[in-house]
Amino acid sequence: xxxxxxxxxxxxxxxxxxxxxxxxxxxxxxxxxxxxxxxxxxxxxxxxxxxxxxxxxxxxxxxxxxxxxxxxxxxxxxxxxxxxxxxxxxxxxxxxxxxxxxxxxxxxxxxxxxxxxxxxxxxxxxxxxxxxxxxxxxxxxxxxxxxxxxxxxxxxxxxxxxxxxxxxxxxxxxxxxxxxxxxxxxxxxxxxxxxxxxxxxxxxxxxxxxxxxxxxxxxxxxxxxxxxxxxxxxxxxxxxxxxxxxxxxxxxxxxxxxxxxxxxxxxxxxxxxxxxxxxxxxxxxxxxxxxxxxxxxxxxxxxxxxxxxxxxxxxx
Amino acid sequence: xxxxxxxxxxxxxxxxxxxxxxxxxxxxxxxxxxxxxxxxxxxxxxxxxxxxxxxxxxxxxxxxxxxxxxxxxxxxxxxxxxxxxxxxxxxxxxxxxxxxxxxxxxxxxxxxxxxxxxxxxxxxxxxxxxxxxxxxxxxxxxxxxxxxxxxxxxxxxxxxxxxxxxxxxxxxxxxxxxxxxxxxxxxxxxxxxxxxxxxxxxxxxxxxxxxxxxxxxxxxxxxxxxxxxxxxxxxxxxxxxxxxxxxxxxxxxxxxxxxxxxxxxxxxxxxxxxxxxxxxxxxxxxxxxxxxxxxxxxxxxxxxxxxxxxxxxxxxxxxxxxxxxxxxxxxxxxxxxxxxxxxxxxxxxxxxxxxxxxxxxxxxxxxxxxxxxxxxxxx
Numbered sequence: 001x002x003x004x005x006x007x008x009x010x011x012x013x014x015x016x017x018x019x020x021x022x023x024x025x026x027x028x029x030x031x032x033x034x035x036x037x038x039x040x041x042x043x044x045x046x047x048x049x050x051x052x053x054x055x056x057x058x059x060x061x062x063x064x065x066x067x068x069x070x071x072x073x074x075x076x077x078x079x080x081x082x083x084x085x086x087x088x089x090x091x092x093x094x095x096x097x098x099x100x101x102x103x104x105x106x107x108x109x110x111x112x113x114x115x116x117x118x119x120x121x122x123x124x125x126x127x128x129x130x131x132x133x134x135x136x137x138x139x140x141x142x143x144x145x146x147x148x149x150x151x152x153x154x155x156x157x158x159x160x161x162x163x164x165x166x167x168x169x170x171x172x173x174x175x176x177x178x179x180x181x182x183x184x185x186x187x188x189x190x191x192x193x194x195x196x197x198x199x200x201x202x203x204x205x206x207x208x209x210x211x212x213x214x215x216x217x218x219x220x221x222x223x224x225x226x227x228x229x230x231x232x233x234x235x236x237x238x239x240x241x242x243x244x245x246x247x248x249x250x251x252x253x254x255x256x257x258x259x260x261x262x263x264x265x266x267x268x269x270x271x272x273x274x275x276x277x278x279x280x281x282x283x284x285x286x287x288x289x290x291x292x293x294x295x296x297x298x299x300x301x302x303x304x305x306x307x308x309x310x311x312x313x314x315x316x
Numbered sequence: 317x318x319x320x321x322x323x324x325x326x327x328x329x330x331x332x333x334x335x336x337x338x339x340x341x342x343x344x345x346x347x348x349x350x351x352x353x354x355x356x357x358x359x360x361x362x363x364x365x366x367x368x369x370x371x372x373x374x375x376x377x378x379x380x381x382x383x384x385x386x387x388x389x390x391x392x393x394x395x396x397x398x399x400x401x402x403x404x405x406x407x408x409x410x411x412x413x414x415x416x417x418x419x420x421x422x423x424x425x426x427x428x429x430x431x432x433x434x435x436x437x438x439x440x441x442x443x444x445x446x447x448x449x450x451x452x453x454x455x456x457x458x459x460x461x462x463x464x465x466x467x468x469x470x471x472x473x474x475x476x477x478x479x480x481x482x483x484x485x486x487x488x489x490x491x492x493x494x495x496x497x498x499x500x501x502x503x504x505x506x507x508x509x510x511x512x513x514x515x516x517x518x519x520x521x522x523x524x525x526x527x528x529x530x531x532x533x534x535x536x537x538x539x540x541x542x543x544x545x546x547x548x549x550x551x552x553x554x555x556x557x558x559x560x561x562x563x564x565x566x567x568x569x570x571x572x573x574x575x576x577x578x579x580x581x582x583x584x585x586x587x588x589x590x591x592x593x594x595x596x597x598x599x600x601x602x603x604x605x606x607x608x609x610x611x612x613x614x615x616x617x618x619x620x621x622x623x624x625x626x627x628x629x630x631x632x633x634x635x636x637x638x639x640x641x642x643x644x645x646x647x648x649x650x651x652x653x654x655x656x657x658x659x660x661x662x663x664x665x666x667x668x669x670x671x672x673x674x675x676x677x678x679x680x681x682x683x684x685x686x687x688x689x690x691x692x693x694x695x
Binding site for chain 1: 384385386405406407408409411412413415417419420421422423432433436437480481484
């Protein structure tokens with residue numbers, strides 16, 4: 001049975017639609033792919049091209065606040081590409097240090113998230129099936145509350161007369177409150193707290209599949225549990241580690257809300273720079289250039305991830 | 317079927333003062349209220365290939381896992397080479413295991429897989445390299461050292477798994493369904509290689525299998541397991557020719573079981589009245605039993621004669637109708653329906669390419685077997 005026939009048979013009155021789609025070269029298989037392709041085109045590629053276009057234009061006090069890239073003048077097509085925005089990014093040390101700071105904060109919090117998340121994922125994967133579901137539920141549970149609200153709640157914990165300081169003072173560990181809010185420390189806490197589930201879930205999915213007989217074989221060959229962990233479990237969960245790290249690192253680099261709420265004035269992350277350029281300075285071209293460069297910075301780890309996944313697919 | 321003898325010419329299990337290499341004493345393993353292994357005692361001698369044979373869920377794998385330390389016995393004692401294994405962790409035991417799934421580390425090359433156990437012992441790099449090379453050539457896998465497991469065929473993986481478990485020169489090697497994942501042809505070839513390797517290294521093997529043919533070919537002795545208990549221990553010959561009870565007779569090979577009662581209990585013979593067989597069965601040896609006792613006699617299909625002609629010279633005779641014939645090339649198996657309604661299997665080897673006189677469907681046939689062909693099973 002051809003795909004056209006299937007389509008006709010399944011959809012009431014679909015004969016006409018089927019024929020029409022067939023005429024423009026779309027059959028069952030093409031149709032299935034068409035939807036995500038269309039989605040990516042409309043909501044990723046098109047906006048990206050718009051941003052790329054703005055990044056090459058000149059700022060102006062106008063509406064929208066930039067000059068058009070091309071105009072038609074007396075039979076001449078004038079195209080003005082302004083690379084000045086990009087050059088400006090490298091001129092002003094503010095942007096470079098914001099990129100470096102963002103990548104640093106994201107990298108450090110990714111490592112902390114991994115160190116916290118791995119044992120949790122391991123424990124959940126090794127738990128009895130009933131307990132496992134409850135533990136997984138607890139990991140996902142925070143998502144049921146607004147992200148903004150949860151980050152905001154941390155202010156209550158971290159501020160000068162907040163919960164943590166109050167407890168520490170009451171038990172006499174400190175005499176005066178620690179400055180935690182509006183520091184990088186608070187940003188790390190915020191990022192690790194927020195993105196922990198994104199680390200745990202891929203790690204869990206990986207570790208739960210780990211064949212117990214590998215661990216038994218390792219023990220049988222004389223490896224103690226710690227050795228087995230570093231020689232067998234850890235390398236076999238590499239793809240889960242990479243996936244979890246990417247899921248944490250990529251959004252953390254561009255994070256805006258957490259540094260804005262918990263960070264201090266000197267926590268300069270690229271998300272905040274972007275916000276300032278866009279909303280305070282109304283310099284859309286610079287803001288777009290900042291976004292494009294950030295995208296390029298992030299494409300590199302994504303490509304590494306794809307390479308690792310391809311390598312793992314080959315093994316299986 | 318062939319029987320391999322252990323490298324020691326004598327049979328240590330028949331020698332009263334021989335010291336067993338491994339002793340299992342009254343081992344019981346319970347999972348909650350389920351008894352997986354019940355009160356098993358077993359002696360295995362140095363250089364043996366001992367097969368634990370049984371259907372799935374009979375407890376053979378649990379027993380093996382207790383030997384390697386992955387399960388802790390609920391009660392009982394395991395002694396290997398004079399050392400009590402209680403409380404000894406798997407990584408401290410001088411035994412190795414070849415896993416049913418092979419469990420080759422997928423992220424390591426063949427070489428690294430085999431070197432893994434030697435590295436854990438902290439051997440010098442040079443020695444590790446020589447031993448890996450040696451064992452690879454023993455299992456005929458030289459040239460595959462740098463491959464990853466996923467680049468190997470099933471038979472090659474089996475060899476690597478064997479090499480990895482042998483390279484540490486374990487006191488005892490446990491093999492969990494070692495040939496289970498191989499196709500029939502490869503399995504037959506590998507069986508003999510396995511025996512050769514075992515003999516050249518002198519390592520004691522304990523093999524778990526559900527395949528009776530594999531057990532018969534490989535082992536010096538077989539322990540037949542059923543429902544967590546060892547039903548019979550013996551050489552393949554003993555197990556096949558002298559099954560202790562109906563389960564063993566039925567599990568190993570195919571068998572015709574005739575139920576009956578002792579009619580005449582002589583000093584060196586018994587006569588069993590078996591309405592099922594349609595005749596009184598004469599057995600030319602004494603049986604421990606009393607007159608009238610319910611008893612069964614097991615006769616293997618290949619020990620029976622089938623003919624359209626009279627089988628006057630046979631001690632036990634009956635008649636029936638050919639119901640089905642299975643032609644297997646080397647033998648033909650006849651399913652004969654006796655007048656009692658009992659179905660009997662008789663196999664005849666096909667010595668000539670075609671036999672005009674061979675019985676065919678619906679023929680009335682005479683069946684006969686010698687007095688010593690059958691074995692009495694009481695339990």
